Amino acid sequence: xxxQAGGGASGTTRPPAITSxxxxxxxxxxxxxxxxxxxxxxxxxxVKVEAPTPGVAAPAVGEALALRLYRDTDKRSITIDLASAxxxxxxxxxxxxxDIVLESGEPGWxxxxxxxxxxxxxxxxxxxxASITPFGQWGPYSHYKADDLVVFAMGGMMFVSGVPExxxxxxxxxxxxxxxxxxxxxAALACWRATRLRGSPGEWIDVSLVEALAAQENTITxxxxxxxxxxxxxxxxxxxxxxxxxxxxxxxVHLLIQHDEQVWARFVAxxxxxxxxxxxxxxxxxxxxxxxxxxxxxxxxxxxxxxxEEIFDxxxxxxxPIAAVFSITEALADPQVVHMNVLERVPGGGAxxxxxxxxxxxxxxxxxxxxxxARRPAPTPGQDTEAVLAELGLGADEIAQLRRDGVV
Amino acid sequence: MPLAGVRxxxxxxxxxxxxxxxxxAALGAEVIKVESSTRIDLWRWDKNRDPERSLRFxxxxxxxxxxxxxxxxxxxxxxxxxxxxxxxxVIENFAAGVLDRLGLGWDVLSRGREDLILVHxxxxxxxxxxxxxxxxxxxxxxxxxxTHLWNQPEREEPVGSQTSxxxxxxxxYAAYAIVAALVDRDMEGAGREIxxxxxxxxxxxxxxxxVAAANELAPVGPKGNRVPDAVPHDTYxxxxxxxxxxxxxxxxxxxxxxxxxxxxxxAAAPRFASAxxxxxxxxxxxxxxxxxxxxxxxxxxxxxCQSVGVAAGVVATGRDxxxxxxxxxxxxxxxMEHAAMGPVKLPGLAFRFDHDPLPTWRLGPLMGQDNVYVLxxxxxxxxxxxxxxxxxxxxx
Numbered sequence: 001x002x003x004q005a006g007g008g009a010s011g012t013t014r015p016p017a018i019t020s021x022x023x024x025x026x027x028x029x030x031x032x033x034x035x036x037x038x039x040x041x042x043x044x045x046x047v048k049v050e051a052p053t054p055g056v057a058a059p060a061v062g063e064a065l066a067l068r069l070y071r072d073t074d075k076r077s078i079t080i081d082l083a084s085a086x087x088x089x090x091x092x093x094x095x096x097x098x099d100i101v102l103e104s105g106e107p108g109w110x111x112x113x114x115x116x117x118x119x120x121x122x123x124x125x126x127x128x129x130a131s132i133t134p135f136g137q138w139g140p141y142s143h144y145k146a147d148d149l150v151v152f153a154m155g156g157m158m159f160v161s162g163v164p165e166x167x168x169x170x171x172x173x174x175x176x177x178x179x180x181x182x183x184x185x186x187a188a189l190a191c192w193r194a195t196r197l198r199g200s201p202g203e204w205i206d207v208s209l210v211e212a213l214a215a216q217e218n219t220i221t222x223x224x225x226x227x228x229x230x231x232x233x234x235x236x237x238x239x240x241x242x243x244x245x246x247x248x249x250x251x252x253v254h255l256l257i258q259h260d261e262q263v264w265a266r267f268v269a270x271x272x273x274x275x276x277x278x279x280x281x282x283x284x285x286x287x288x289x290x291x292x293x294x295x296x297x298x299x300x301x302x303x304x305x306x307x308x309e310e311i312f313d314x315x316x317x318x319x320x321p322i323a324a325v326f327s328i329t330e331a332l333a334d335p336q337v338v339h340m341n342v343l344e345r346v347p348g349g350g351a352x353x354x355x356x357x358x359x360x361x362x363x364x365x366x367x368x369x370x371x372x373x374a375r376r377p378a379p380t381p382g383q384d385t386e387a388v389l390a391e392l393g394l395g396a397d398e399i400a401q402l403r404r405d406g407v408v
Numbered sequence: 409m410p411l412a413g414v415r416x417x418x419x420x421x422x423x424x425x426x427x428x429x430x431x432x433a434a435l436g437a438e439v440i441k442v443e444s445s446t447r448i449d450l451w452r453w454d455k456n457r458d459p460e461r462s463l464r465f466x467x468x469x470x471x472x473x474x475x476x477x478x479x480x481x482x483x484x485x486x487x488x489x490x491x492x493x494x495x496x497x498v499i500e501n502f503a504a505g506v507l508d509r510l511g512l513g514w515d516v517l518s519r520g521r522e523d524l525i526l527v528h529x530x531x532x533x534x535x536x537x538x539x540x541x542x543x544x545x546x547x548x549x550x551x552x553x554x555t556h557l558w559n560q561p562e563r564e565e566p567v568g569s570q571t572s573x574x575x576x577x578x579x580x581y582a583a584y585a586i587v588a589a590l591v592d593r594d595m596e597g598a599g600r601e602i603x604x605x606x607x608x609x610x611x612x613x614x615x616x617x618x619v620a621a622a623n624e625l626a627p628v629g630p631k632g633n634r635v636p637d638a639v640p641h642d643t644y645x646x647x648x649x650x651x652x653x654x655x656x657x658x659x660x661x662x663x664x665x666x667x668x669x670x671x672x673x674x675a676a677a678p679r680f681a682s683a684x685x686x687x688x689x690x691x692x693x694x695x696x697x698x699x700x701x702x703x704x705x706x707x708x709x710x711x712x713c714q715s716v717g718v719a720a721g722v723v724a725t726g727r728d729x730x731x732x733x734x735x736x737x738x739x740x741x742x743x744m745e746h747a748a749m750g751p752v753k754l755p756g757l758a759f760r761f762d763h764d765p766l767p768t769w770r771l772g773p774l775m776g777q778d779n780v781y782v783l784x785x786x787x788x789x790x791x792x793x794x795x796x797x798x799x800x801x802x803x804x
Contacts, residue, residue, distance in 0.1 A: 016594065016595050016596065016597055017594040017595075018591060018594040018595045019595065021595075037615070038584060041588075042584075042588035042591065043588075061625075062620075062625055062626040063616070063620060063625070063626045065625055065626075066616050066617070066619045066620035066623070066625045066626060067616040067619075069619050069623070069625075070615040070616045070618070070619040071615070071616070117762065135734060136738060136760075138738070139734045139735075139737050139738040140733055140734045140737060141714075141734040142734075144714045144719075145714065145717060145718065145719035146657075146719050146721060147657045147659070147719055149633060149641060149642075149643075149655050149657045149719075149721075150655055150657055150719050150720065150721035151721075153643070153653075153654075153655040153721040153722065153723040153724060154721040154722060154724055155724070156724045156725070156726065156728070156729045157571070157573070158643070158653075158655070158723050158724075159653070159723045159724060159725050159728075160569065160570060160571055161558065161569040161570075161571065162560065162567060162569075163563065163567055164650065166560050166562075166563065167560075167633070167642075167643040167644075167645070167653060168643055168653055168723050169558065169559065169560050169567070169632055169633060169643075170632070170633050171554070171558050171569065171573065172554065172557035172558055172614060172617060172630070172631070173557070173613065173614045173615070173616055173617050175573070175613065178577070178613045179576075179577070179580065179758065180758065182577075182580045182581055182584050183431070183580060183757075183758035183759050184759065185584055186431060186435075186580070186583050186584040186587050186759075187410075187435065187759040187761075189584070189587045189588060189591065190410040190411055190435045190587045191410045191761075193410065193587070193590060193591050193594065194410040194411075194412075196594075197594065200410070203410070203761045203762065204761065204762035205759055205760075205761060205762075206759065206760050206761070206762065207758055207759045208738075208740075208758065209758075210735075211735070211738075211740050211755075211756065211757070211758050212758035214724075214729050214735065214740070214755055215755045215756065215757055215758060216427075216573070216576040217571050217572070217573065217576065218463075218464045218467070219725075219726045219729055219755075220726055220729050220730055220741070220753070220754065220755045221463040221464050221467055221754060221755075222726050223725070223726030223727050223729070223730050227651070227727070229725045229726035229727050230725075230726055231650075231651070231725075232570065233570050234567050234570065235546075235555070235566075235567050235568050235569070235570060236570050237546055237570050237572075238570065240546075243546075244570075245550070245555065245565065245566055245567065245568065247565065252565065252566050253550070254546055254547060254549075254550035254555065254568075256544055256546050256547065259450065259453070313538075316538070316540075316541045316542065319542060320542065321542045321543060321544055321547055322547075323543065323546075323547035323548075323550040323551050324550065324551060325550045325551075325555050325556060325566050325568075326550070326551055326552070326553050326556065327553055327556045327557075327628070327629075328552075328553035328556070328557065328611075328614065328617055328618055328621045328628050329553075329621045329628065330553070331551060331552055331553040331611070332618070332621060332622055334538075334551075335536070335537045335538070336532050336533070336536045336537055336538035336539070336541075336607075337607065337611075339533070339535070339536035339537065340532070340533050340536060340605060340607070340608060342607075342608055342611055342618075343618075343622055359619070359622075359623045360619070360622045360623055361615075361619050361622075362608075362611060362612050362615055362618055362619070364612075365581070365585070365604060365605060365608035365609050365612055366581075366584075366585035366588060366589065366602050366604055368602070368603060368605070368608075369603070370600075
């Protein structure tokens with residue numbers, strides 16, 4: 001890297017170096033749909049390829065509908081039967097028209113239908129392929145099967161989650177897919193940008209969901225040999241005393257008092273200077289570790305006499321890192337979250353059922369304050385098949401034939 | 409390297425900010441971390457209390473360059489401003505308002521460079537009734553609803569996790585947001601200020617549950633490891649006691665037939681052959697599977713199940729990860745040599761490229777390790793001037 005990296009100071013805005021948003025083909029699965037969500041949040045045009053369902057598909061309801069509304073808002077959907085030779089031929093014809101392809105098939109699957117990296121790269125050297133799989137494209141486990149449960153366990157996050165008296169527990173909402181999706185979207189968008197700015201060739205990105213989780217949380221660096229590794233301790237934080245969830249008069253709160261001696265002093269004062277926490281042995285975090293039981297017991301006893309709101313707001317008034325434990329419904333109703341405007345309304349017209357009347361979904365966090373085009377409601381499967389195939393140059397007769405043959 | 413030529417100036421500490429710039433460095437950006445011995449990054453304090461011997465610091469700050477600027481001095485702040493003018497992106501996670509008080513807010517920095525991208529990572533945002541609240545990763549987990557959802561359904565008291573998982577979500581998401589903002593800059597010719605609210609990111613990571621709650625589509629509560637329509641799908645105890653757990657996830661009747669073939673005995677009952685039959689007999693099946701796993705190690709269960717095409721895994725400990733043959737063969741475990749600590753082993757990252765080489769990893773920097781590069785090469789200061797800045801406590 002040279003001293004010129006980043007360019008000089010500028011007094012003028014630059015002429016646009018990139019003139020269009022990336023076109024993304026999501027060969028759809030719960031894994032790629034997460035990555036496609038993030039790319040759509042950045043304004044990419046995302047087309048989802050889904051498997052056709054024979055007959056009339058029952059509209060999604062409940063959790064499945066929520067998943068679809070969240071993941072697929074802004075996307076278009078086409079259905080192609082990738083189990084058939086004709087469907088695979090359609091995919092091979094379509095894919096090179098895109099800038100980014102997202103897939104999560106078993107390693108080798110895409111190549112086995114002649115749409116692997118070599119074929120895509122030959123057809124479109126600027127195309128970036130993101131392969132997102134549990135264990136990555138190669139290595140001893142690469143052909144092993146895994147869902148979110150297995151990924152979360154193998155990535156080391158599950159072992160440190162839960163209370164010791166119950167089995168380890170997974171995080172909500174498929175966090176392995178979320179972590180993999182963020183990293184895939186980040187790397188793919190960066191590669192696409194380089195192809196547009198510098199004419200770089202596209203890349204084949206290998207994202208492993210297990211590695212995405214194993215890189216986090218110091219699980220690896222906290223292993224000090226033998227049996228010295230982190231074990232699950234409920235909500236008890238490694239470096240906090242108190243540092244856990246406590247019950248209060250009308251719910252639960254979370255406290256995390258760590259190294260700072262001034263924070264400790266403010267905390268004791270805020271508790272009302274209980275005699276149990278006076279005297280020697282509370283000077284440093286290390287010293288307080290040996291007093292963990294009395295600190296936790298005393299805190300628990302006093303917090304039981306106060307309400308969640310008193311603790312959250314009163315604690316913060318004393319500049320203490322204290323939080324209310326909210327359910328999602330409570331979080332969404334919290335005045336701060338309401339003020340943040342995290343939700344926005346999407347007009348109706350997409351997926352059948354409640355979505356017809358419109359629905360509320362999350363606004364992309366980094367787009368706050370920007371005026372963006374109106375959001376497109378989540379599609380019903382195959383809703384855009386004709387339009388997308390026509391845009392990509394298939395004739396009306398050809399499309400009609402594919403439909404008669406059940407390929408699309 | 410896709411982000412070659414991009415310079416990131418980081419006023420970040422602890423986990424989320426450095427985890428963000430780590431991703432960008434891996435994509436080829438130059439990351440300059442501004443720190444100071446007058447205000448040491450908490451992440452440098454490992455158990456041993458020596459700021460140059462923290463494994464988690466050298467992990468999360470891989471490939472970053474360190475310049476020590478004392479922002480309590482006028483000249484230290486002036487140097488930071490000069491550096492910002494030579495950077496594409498400035499990222500900070502000070503408490504609300506600190507950047508402005510340092511004279512390094514958007515109004516000032518954007519005058520020095522109009523197409524600058526300035527990213528704040530505030531906990532709860534810059535305005536609103538609780539905007540100034542002090543938050544850490546675990547606080548985000550609590551406030552967002554994640555702590556409530558991350559639990560076994562039979563347990564009333566919310567548990568969440570002892571981890572700071574939201575920090576990693578926010579860090580990687582911020583890196584994605586920066587790549588997206590660079591694209592916007594290259595399209596629109598203008599930079600922007602991004603208030604990346606950490607709570608917003610954590611809600612996004614639970615998007616399906618948030619949409620279910622916001623539109624009253626389904627009850628939203630803790631589910632634990634089970635799913636309604638598949639059995640077995642849970643964590644099971646293994647021979648080694650509370651350090652030894654496995655997971656097994658059967659999605660199809662064929663997979664169950666394969667697993668039942670391994671287990672034998674009662675597992676072969678015809679009434680378990682269909683998903684509906686297994687769901688109806690959940691407790692019974694979990695008992696049969698648990699009795700089988702209890703006589704084996706998690707590694708044995710994992711390999712036995714995978715050998716017949718059944719999704720299963722080890723509930724991996726830090727030791728399991730460190731000794732994993734797959735991660736080792738993929739080069740995910742980096743074995744490097746540190747100036748103060750000697751040989752160290754660290755995790756790699758989530759992504760790699762087929763054709764471009766991986767970055768040449770450098771361990772997280774010693775404090776001020778790159779002062780000469782940053783002040784000399786980037787800002788053009790002479791060796792004499794750098795010596796003066798050091799002696800006057802500006803570079804410290």
